[in-house]
Structures are given as C-alpha cells and as structure tokens.
Amino acid sequence: MLAFGIIFVFALFASAYVGEVNISEFVDGLPSFFNYFHQTLPEIHAKTFQSDIADWYWGIDKWMSFLWDTVLIAFLATLFGFVFAFILCFAASRNLNKNYWTYFICRRIMEIARSVPELVYALIFVFSFGIGPFPGVLAIAVHSCGALGKLFSEINENVDLGASEGVLASGGNWFQVVRYAVVPQVFPNFMSYTLLRFEINVRAASVVGFVGAGGIGQELMTSIRQFLYTDVSAIVLMLVLAVSVIDVSCEKFRHHIIGQEFLV
C-alpha cells in the first residue's frame, strides 16, 4: 500500500512537472474561463424572444447542412468499415480459419487499423486528398474497420460449430459454411455492434473537421479560433442535441434487432 502511495505521489509530481501545470496561471485563468462561458451565452430577452433566437442561430441553414454532412460522413464510414471488417473477420477467427498465415495477416491488418487514432489518419489523408469530407470518411472508415473486425471475429469465435459441421457434412465448401452456418448466427450481433459504431463515428465525424476533414468540426473550429462566442454555443448545442438524438434512436433500434431472429 505504501509503495503504491509513493509511486502515486512521484507520478503526480513528475506529471505536474512535464505537464507544465501552473497553479497560479490556472487561478489567474479561471475567471477568464467563466468569462468565456458567460460570453458564449446569447442575450435573450422575453420581449424579443423570437428575434433573439433568430439572431443567435443566424447561420442555421449553413450549420444544418454541415451537420447533415457530418452524419453522412459517419454513415458512409460505418458502411465501409462494416464491409471491410466483414471481409476480414472470418479469416481472422481461429475456429473458422485453420491457415495460420491468413489468420495472422488479417489480425495484424485489423490491429494496425484500429490502434492508430482517427485524427492521425485524417491528418495523412487530408494531406493526400486535400481538404474536404472525403479524407474524413476514409480516416474513420479505416479505424472502424479495425475496431469492428476485432469485435466481429470475437463473435465468430463464440459461434456454435454444430451448424457448420452440418453444412460441411452435406458437401459445403468454406464459403458455404460461412454463408449458411456462421452468418445467420452472428448477423444480429454484427448489426448491433455496427449501430454502436455508428454512434461513435458521429462523434468522430464531428471532430475530424478540426484537421480539415469536413463536417461541422471545421465550422466549429473557425468560430472558436475567431472568438465568435455565441456561434460556438449555438453549434455546440446543436451538435450535442444531434448526437444524443442519434444515440437514443440507435439504442432503440439495437434492442429491436437483438430481439429478432435473422433466418435469411
């Protein structure tokens, strides 16, 4: 216990040193932080309520279209991630693939894809493809492919092999085993994880814009950098609302899917 205490205190001081923690700077900065928040709040009076709201959300059309782009980026990235994870996951499950090398290669591809953060991929892709939503989709798709592939192959490894023995016994090849014995068992779980990934990807899509990869992030960063205070609060509020609406509806849909049996 004491040893852990000493390590903890040491880690604390070392971190404070390398992290350039400066209490006096923080205390000085604290009022300006609250000031910042105060400034982001729009002035809304009961008398001129409607025009005040309209004034606060002056850019609603533009922001809505960026928000829509963000959702599209997340959708497409999830779709691509799903497709590639689906292709890789069967070869990356030990119970379905007895060939060590293909197993090893598929596993490593997925590992590399998921361990590098989306934003790093986005930096590289923005450099190659230029500013816009295209590199954003690619970056999130690569990361999702790795993350989903891992989950998918874990589901595959827990599959009941009785059905696949049946297909093998009636003369099915490997693809037929996967198609008729494994996929029907795992598909609802795949869908559930994919929907969960879509929720995560909406959040990711809203920040890849910070490095120029499209979506609402680009607009948000401009308004933060240019100190357009009320714009910041307007966009953040929109974003949080949109994300929570998507979360709630995806959760409903997920529970609906898990309860259902997929026969075809």
Place this chain on the structure above:
Amino acid sequence: MNQQLTVNVITNMYQQYPAVFRRPLKQRLVRWLIWTGFTAFTVYCLAQLGFFDVGMIAEGLGKLYGVVSFMLPPAAHGRFLDFLWAIFETLGMAFIGTLLAALIALPMGFLGSKNVIGHPVFHFVLRRLFDFIRGIDALIWALVWINVVGLGPFAGILAIACSVSGELAKIFSEAIENVDRKQIDGVRASGANTIQTMRFAILPQVFPVILSTSLYYFESNTRSATILGIVGAGGIGLQLADRIRVLAWDQAALIIIMILVTVYLIDTMSNRIRHHFIKAPEIQR
C-alpha cells in the same frame, strides 16, 4: 417416418406450403424497397462527399503512395529524445487530467445520485448537465481551454478533466445508487450525520469501483491525450502535427509507432494493476 424424400414429395410440399419455400409477396416487396432505399441513400452519400471525383481520388492516391514511401523507414534524425519527452508529457497530461476529473466527479457523483439527494427535479437537471458535459468532445474542450490558458499541455489537462468528469460523475453516481442500503441504516442508527454517512457507509462500498473506473479512464485518456496535441494542446500530438506540417514523414511514422507502443504498454500495465491490486468485479460498460 421412413418416407423417402423424392422429387414428388418436394413438389407436393411446395404446393401445400408455399410460404415455407418462398416468402409472401408483401414481405418480399418491403425487403426490396428497403434495399433500394438503402442503395439510393448510399449513392447519394457517395456523390455528396466527393467519391465520384475520380481525378481528385487518383491524384490523392498518388500522393498517399508518396507519403507511405517517405514514411519507410521511420527515422528520428536526432529528435528521439524530444519525442520521448513528448510521450512523457502525454502520460502526465492523461494522469493529472484523470485525477482532476475524478476529484471533480466524486462530489458531483454524490450530488447526482438519487439516494443522497432525493429531489427528482434536482436529480434530472444534474444528470442532464452531466450528459451535456459528456457530449462535448475533449478536442472541443481543448480548443476552448487553449483560448483561456494558451497553447501547451496545461490546456490539454483541463480539456481531459472537463470532458471526462461528466462521464465519471455519471458512473460514480450510478455506483452510489447501487450501494447496499443496510450499511447506511447501520451507520445512521449509530447517530451519524449526512457527511459521516457518506464517509463511513457509502464511500467504502463505492471506492473499488471508483478506483478501477479511474484507472480504466487513465488508459482511455492516454489515447485521447495523444491526439489533443494536434489542435495545439501539447504532448506527442503536437510533435506529430508539427512533423507532418514540415513534411518530415519518416519522423511522423516514428512518432506513430511510439504512440502505439506507449498505448500498448499502458493497456497491459493498467490491466495488471486492475487485476492484481483491486479485486473488484469488472464494471459492465
């Protein structure tokens, strides 16, 4: 049951129970409509996000090939110690950020749990506040804090503390709501006031959960701390963005590898500590 399966039997079956062999028309139509709609939406997305701009993609792929070939082999060019220092900075950011978040979240968790403060409106408002704080990404917090305390790792620490405190407060308050009622009654019966009840009846029960959750978040914050620097909040991300800006791709590749190794080490270490030191059941997340 020893009827032999012949073509005759199958056609007979088909005529008797068509629904077993083929789905009813309505179901097929609905399925067809869903797939058409899905495909149309996908094509619309592709068009909207520039996937049909063949020239751009071809040029980009060429550039991407160039980037990857410049990345190999990764090299430090004498900056390895700078990078290592930045890694430590990242770890420090994650550590202090998590600690701060836990310190903020602990009282918030007590306030936000139903069995400590029973007022439903208060509970609802506080929980929605947690959700709102949680909903704002650490990168957004980082941009805001950069405006307040300037560029550097300190902004990153505060960003982590802000975004994670909402999440931790939610988890803590749920843990507090699930404590065993009997111990509270016991401590109350011996004449304790509210603060003493929290200290002696609730805290000992939730402490393992708090520790193991905080450790888990330290792990996940290490990941987010690596990218906070990309928007200017210090740590290894700052170095990475900087190296990419000057097109030193081999150094950028080295930094990416260093990030992967660090994250891997922290993962294994915190797993060890969790299993070895805190013998609490894994939290269902």
